[in-house]
Structure formats: structure tokens, C-alpha cells
Amino acid sequence: MNIVVCGKIIPASTVTIELDPNTKRMVRKGVTHELDPAAASAVEEGLRLSEKHGGAVTLVTMGISEVTIGIRNALAMGVASAVHILDDAVAGSDTLGTAKLLAAAIKKQPFDLVLCATESSDSYSGIVHGQLAQLLGIPALTFAKEVTADGGRISIHRQSENGYDVVESTLPALVAVSSGINEPRYPQLKGIMAAKKKEIKVYTAADLGLAADQVGEKGAREKVLTIGRPPKREAGKVVTDEGEGGKQIADFLAEIKVI
Amino acid sequence: MADVVWVYAEIVDDKITATTLEMLAKAAEAGKAEAILLGPAPADAAQTLAKHGASKIYHCADPVYREYLTLPAAETVAGLIQKHQPAVLLCASSYAGRDLVANLSARLDCGAISDVGDFQLKDGSVEATIPALGASYQNTSTLVSPGTKLLLVRPKSFEPKVNEQPVVVEEVAAASDETLRKVHVKERVVVKREGPQLEGAKMVVAGGRGLKGEENFAMLKDLAELLGGAVGASRAAVDAGWVPYAMQIGQTGKTVSLRHLRRRAASLRHENLQDHHLDQQRSRSADLSILRLRRRRRRLQSDPPAHRRIEEAQRRVILSPKLVTHPFSLLSNYFVGSDQNVGRNRHADLLRGLQADHELQLYGTFHRYFTRLTPL
Incomplete structure (x- = not known):
């Protein structure tokens, strides 16, 4: 089973994400990056499936040169090779532009299963995987909290409003995993060393057959008009229980008209 | 049709969802509200939609929409959009809503905006307000592609209103193509919950890792019962297995309006992440x-x-x-x-x-x- 994992590499956890008032985009240049934990779950799920059913896992990602560290981390986890869409022209792509680029890159290799996170931890639009599946002409099985493959079939437990649905389809298919589906492995020293020798294919939009006006800010359908801070919220109130705590909380709830 | 706003109606637990009715209220305010109702629905569904502002309902009761994920609904809705060209299609930011909008935007080659908290419609163009980065920013966005604008709306963004309309129900043909029956919903497993459901709750008493264990959620249950509310939980508590996922609120769970989140921290994104992992630490404390x-x-x-x-x-x-x-x-x-x-x-x-x-x-x-x- 050939597995492609689409994983986003995002500003690291130590970085406070800022929006650039000029470009109205997230500040990514010069910022430390890491593999999104949500994407790490997808990588982990891919590795587990390939360990069970054979086949190689390929990571496909898009981003500026700062994301290489995240690609190496995925490779260190055990991913066989990586594809990096690296092109200044793709900056400012909206969800559909991103999906088009990823779809074109995925089509360059054989695949049975595409794994994605449900949403990235930085911008969480949560629709790229659905667009990607449609562009690839394969069904999307989303919000998976458990994935099992059996022969040419794939079955998931899909989160639902009141429990979960057992959903199945034939391969090839796309599965978007929920965060918390697994605990991503920590790269071992051997893996880190091996990752240095693994191949990272780099593509531009032109390599993928997409014109400059189809992708990036030019091709984006969604335009951000303004960015701003929402009105500040007041600090919370702490009630220390000195025998009267319950009463004070009840008074407070009554005061804000909750009860 | 520059002022027609469509709402994709969803049914959960044999009931039109609260978010559907909230979106109808906003749709009727922004223009002419119409609804799409696909799949088996309760007998009073059309009546409920009309009562909350829908003046027209595109309806098909075929079970294919319930038994197969996304593709049949996307085919039918895409066909309707191409035929009627509404200004906006509103879908709830729910499991089905997100999948549908993603598929439609690729199918129709148009953009979509996620996580919309509010929007304005003017001469066929939309300006949407989106809380971003765990609500630390509030951005506005528009869609420049021609044709119908697809918006994914956060639950609890609007108040549902009773706004009875004379309604026309138009029956549409079911999506019958065999290639659309790709993702089969084999079984629906309901995880039992006690007390009122979070979605419809007027008040939510929420707890997280501070409660330190499953047994302490009983206190919240008692309080919620006294107040007539539902119990919610942060991701930490859910991941620890103290309560089922269905009780989770926040970015990765059920959306409740901020009024209900009064006692929880401002940054949903960060809190969720931190809760989640701090919790994993506790489980390893004996290491x-x-x-x-x-x-x-x-x-x-x-x-x-x-x-x-x-x-x-x-x-x-x-x-x-x-x-x-x-x-x-x-x-x-x-x-x-x-x-x-x-x-x-x-x-x-x-x-x-x-x-x-x-x-x-x-x-x-x-x-x-x-x-x-x-x-x-």
C-alpha cells in the first residue's frame, strides 16, 4: 500500500504567531518551524499502516524554505521520502489553491491512500482535505478516530455529533485523521541520521503544471480585507472558598444573569 | 439572484439542528432565505424551516444522502447552485457541513470561507468576519470568485428567530449515479450521554483537568442539574477518558458561545493543546x-x-x-x-x-x- 501523507509544517510551539499587517498573512519568514502535531498524527498513522500492510510512506508538503526542518523530522520518524512544493509564487494561496498544488504533486507518484490531518493547528480552515479528495477524484473519509485497512478496503470510525459512524470505502481514498488518534513516535537517533540521506524532491508551481495566476495570492478566491484584534475581555474572578464560596458563586451567577 | 441566501439544513437525532435555524435567521435578515433539505427528515421538518424564515425548500427524502457520505449531497447541491445561482450558501461548521463545502468548492472551482462568525451581503458580494488564531484576531474576508459564495458558519453565531414564511417546497431528483455511492456509512454508534445535550443547552457548566478525575465530574453534573444546563468538558478531560468526546467543547469539540465560556481561558487553540498534553503528563506521573x-x-x-x-x-x-x-x-x-x-x-x-x-x-x-x- 503506497501512502501519501499531506502534512503542514507550521511556526513552532515556542513562537507566538503574529499576522503581518501589510500582507495580512501569518509571519512565517525567519520563524522556527516544526511539523504540525496534527500532521504528526497523520504521519504516525501512515507509518503504522505501512508497517502492517507494507509499502512506503511519502510526505507531501508546501511551504517556505524554513519548513525543511519539519520535513526532516517526518523523515526521521520513518517516512521514506518527501515532496516539497517550494515557490515564492505560491505564497498567499487560499485553501483551493493549496489543494490544487498538493493534488498535482500527489499525482506524480502512485498512491493507494492519502492521509491528512483534519485541520492544521495554525490556520485550521479544515477544508483542504475535502477539496484535495475531489480534485484527485477519490472519496474522502473524514474525522477519523480509528483507521483499519483490509485488502482493497478502508474503514474508519468517524466522529459524529452523538458518537461515531463506521464508514467504509474502497481504495484509493483519502482519510483525514482527528487529532488524538494516536501518539506520534519520537524520532530515534538512527532515524535522525537516516533522514539526512533521504530524498526531498522540490517542485515549483510550474513543475506541477500550474500557471502563476492559478495559485498564490493571484489565484486566491478568498481575500483577507482587514485584520484586527477583537475587543479585550475582562479578567476572570477568583472566588476563594472560606465557607461562603458556594454562596458567592451563586451570587455571581445571578449578577451576570446566568441564573 | 443577488439576495438569495441558501441554508443547508442538517438533521441530527431526527431533528433539524439548532445551527440550521440560527443560519436561517441570519439568511432572512441578509436577504431571501431558502433551505436545502436532503435525506430522511422528521415529518415537521419543512414546517420548522418555514417557521424560522425559509421561503422555499429544495427537498429530497431519498435515503442515499444518509447512507453515503458527502458525494450524493455534493452532486445535488452543485446541480442546484448551477441552476439557481443563489448569492450565498451557508453550511454549518459541522462534520457534514465542512465536508460538503470542501467538496463543492473543488467541484465548482470557487473559494470558500471557514469559521465564519458573521457576514454582510451587499450587491452579491460578501464580507465575512472570522475569529482567527484562537480568537486573538478578528479578521474580515471576502470571496472574489464569481457565482455563489460558500460560507462555513460557526455554531451559536446567530440567534434563531421565529419568522413564519409562506413556503414553497420544490422536490428535487435524488442523486442516483452509482459512482456517488463510494463512502458507505455502515453503522451509527451512539455514545450514551446523560442530561441535556450540549447543542441545545442554554447554559454549559464546563470542567477540565482541574477536576482531576472522572468522579469529580459528578459535582458538575449536580450543578448543571440545579441550573438546568448541560455539562461540557475541555479536551484534557475527554482525552483522559473521564467523559465521552460528545461532551467536548472548544475548537475541536462543540462550539458554545463565549458567554458560556466565561470561566474558561481566552485562547481556545492554546488551551486545547495545553490541556491535552498536560494531561498526558499526569498519566505518566508514575514514570x-x-x-x-x-x-x-x-x-x-x-x-x-x-x-x-x-x-x-x-x-x-x-x-x-x-x-x-x-x-x-x-x-x-x-x-x-x-x-x-x-x-x-x-x-x-x-x-x-x-x-x-x-x-x-x-x-x-x-x-x-x-x-x-x-x-x-
Whole structure:
């Protein structure tokens, strides 16, 4: 089973994400990056499936040169090779532009299963995987909290409003995993060393057959008009229980008209 | 049709969802509200939609929409959009809604905006307000592609209104193509919950890792019962298995309006992440490596303020067993490591307090990182 994992590499956890008032985009240049934990779950799920059913896992990602560290981390986890869409022209792509680029890159290799996170931890639009599946002409099985493959079939437990649905389809298919589906492995020293020798294919939009006006800010359908801070919220109130705590909380709830 | 706003109606537990009715109220305010109702629905569904502002309903009761995921609905809705060209299609930011909008936007080659909290419609163009980065920003966006604008609306963004309309129900043909029956919903498993459902609750009493265990959720249940509300939980509590996922609120769970989130922190994104991972730490508290760290901490007890701060750090930041056994740990006196994004900014914030008497070296590795503390 050939597995492609689409994983986003995002500003690291130590970085406070800022929006650039000029470009109205997230500040990514010069910022430390890491593999999104949500994407790490997808990588982990891919590795587990390939360990069970054979086949190689390929990571496909898009981003500026700062994301290489995240690609190496995925490779260190055990991913066989990586594809990096690296092109200044793709900056400012909206969800559909991103999906088009990823779809074109995925089509360059054989695949049975595409794994994605449900949403990235930085911008969480949560629709790229659905667009990607449609562009690839394969069904999307989303919000998976458990994935099992059996022969040419794939079955998931899909989160639902009141429990979960057992959903199945034939391969090839796309599965978007929920965060918390697994605990991503920590790269071992051997893996880190091996990752240095693994191949990272780099593509531009032109390599993928997409014109400059189809992708990036030019091709984006969604335009951000303004960015701003929402009105500040007041600090919370702490009630220390000195025998009267319950009463004070009840008074407070009554005061804000909750009860 | 420059002022027609469509709402994709969803049915959960044999009822039109609250978000559907909320979207209808906004649709009727912004223009002419119409609804799409696909799949088996309760008998009074059309009546409910009309009562809340729908003046026309595109309806098909075929079970294909319930038995197969996304594709049949996307085919039918795409056909309707091409035929009638409404200005806007509103879908709830729900499981089905997100899948549908994603598919439609690729199918129709048009953009879509996620996480919409409010929008304005003017001459066929939309301006949507989106809370971003865990509501630390509030942005506005528009869609420049021609044709119908697809918006995914956050639940609880609008108040449902009773606004009875004379209604026309138009029956549409079911999507019958065999290629659309690709993703089969084999079974629906309902995880039992007690008390009122979160979605419709007027009030939510929420708890998280502070409750320290399953048994303490009973207190919340009692309080919620007294107040006539529902019990909600943060991701930490859900991931720890104290309560089922269906009770989760926040970015990755059920959306409740901010009024209900009064006692919870502002940054949903960060809180969720932190809760999640801090919790994993607690489950590992018996780990030998932690014991080793405690021993190290005892050694540092000669310096009470630092000791207290380290204790605080230990309480709030993950001490990763994997990281303390890292080769680097041999070189240093003390490690504070974080596992998988834990702590995010909190990690750095906490350690800042130790800067006065410790040399701090942050090693970022992958989604785990750790700081080496060397007393000065």
C-alpha cells in the first residue's frame, strides 16, 4: 500500500504567531518551524499502516524554505521520502489553491491512500482535505478516530455529533485523521541520521503544471480585507472558598444573569 | 439572484439542528432565505424551516444522502447552485457541513470561507468576519470568485428567530449515479450521554483537568442539574477518558458561545493543546524518569525560591520521560522538557522566571522540545 501523507509544517510551539499587517498573512519568514502535531498524527498513522500492510510512506508538503526542518523530522520518524512544493509564487494561496498544488504533486507518484490531518493547528480552515479528495477524484473519509485497512478496503470510525459512524470505502481514498488518534513516535537517533540521506524532491508551481495566476495570492478566491484584534475581555474572578464560596458563586451567577 | 441566501439544513437525532435555524435567521435578515433539505427528515421538518424564515425548500427524502457520505449531497447541491445561482450558501461548521463545502468548492472551482462568525451581503458580494488564531484576531474576508459564495458558519453565531414564511417546497431528483455511492456509512454508534445535550443547552457548566478525575465530574453534573444546563468538558478531560468526546467543547469539540465560556481561558487553540498534553503528563506521573527528576529537585531544595518555581514548572509543564533519558540530560543538572507542543508559549513563559539564577538553553527538536537548566 503506497501512502501519501499531506502534512503542514507550521511556526513552532515556542513562537507566538503574529499576522503581518501589510500582507495580512501569518509571519512565517525567519520563524522556527516544526511539523504540525496534527500532521504528526497523520504521519504516525501512515507509518503504522505501512508497517502492517507494507509499502512506503511519502510526505507531501508546501511551504517556505524554513519548513525543511519539519520535513526532516517526518523523515526521521520513518517516512521514506518527501515532496516539497517550494515557490515564492505560491505564497498567499487560499485553501483551493493549496489543494490544487498538493493534488498535482500527489499525482506524480502512485498512491493507494492519502492521509491528512483534519485541520492544521495554525490556520485550521479544515477544508483542504475535502477539496484535495475531489480534485484527485477519490472519496474522502473524514474525522477519523480509528483507521483499519483490509485488502482493497478502508474503514474508519468517524466522529459524529452523538458518537461515531463506521464508514467504509474502497481504495484509493483519502482519510483525514482527528487529532488524538494516536501518539506520534519520537524520532530515534538512527532515524535522525537516516533522514539526512533521504530524498526531498522540490517542485515549483510550474513543475506541477500550474500557471502563476492559478495559485498564490493571484489565484486566491478568498481575500483577507482587514485584520484586527477583537475587543479585550475582562479578567476572570477568583472566588476563594472560606465557607461562603458556594454562596458567592451563586451570587455571581445571578449578577451576570446566568441564573 | 443577488439576495438569495441558501441554508443547508442538517438533521441530527431526527431533528433539524439548532445551527440550521440560527443560519436561517441570519439568511432572512441578509436577504431571501431558502433551505436545502436532503435525506430522511422528521415529518415537521419543512414546517420548522418555514417557521424560522425559509421561503422555499429544495427537498429530497431519498435515503442515499444518509447512507453515503458527502458525494450524493455534493452532486445535488452543485446541480442546484448551477441552476439557481443563489448569492450565498451557508453550511454549518459541522462534520457534514465542512465536508460538503470542501467538496463543492473543488467541484465548482470557487473559494470558500471557514469559521465564519458573521457576514454582510451587499450587491452579491460578501464580507465575512472570522475569529482567527484562537480568537486573538478578528479578521474580515471576502470571496472574489464569481457565482455563489460558500460560507462555513460557526455554531451559536446567530440567534434563531421565529419568522413564519409562506413556503414553497420544490422536490428535487435524488442523486442516483452509482459512482456517488463510494463512502458507505455502515453503522451509527451512539455514545450514551446523560442530561441535556450540549447543542441545545442554554447554559454549559464546563470542567477540565482541574477536576482531576472522572468522579469529580459528578459535582458538575449536580450543578448543571440545579441550573438546568448541560455539562461540557475541555479536551484534557475527554482525552483522559473521564467523559465521552460528545461532551467536548472548544475548537475541536462543540462550539458554545463565549458567554458560556466565561470561566474558561481566552485562547481556545492554546488551551486545547495545553490541556491535552498536560494531561498526558499526569498519566505518566508514575514514570521512573519523573522520580529521577524529583530527586534532582530535592538536590535543588537548598535554594527555596528556585525550588518553588521549578515545582511550579513541573506542575504546569510536561516533564517528558523520553527527554530526560536523552543523551543531553547527562550533561546538565535539570531538564524541563515538553512533549508534543505542550506548553507552547507557556513553556517559555514559565522558564523566563528561572532566568535570574539559571542558564537556560532551549533545544527544539521536532514537536518536542526541552530546556536545559544550569544553576549559575
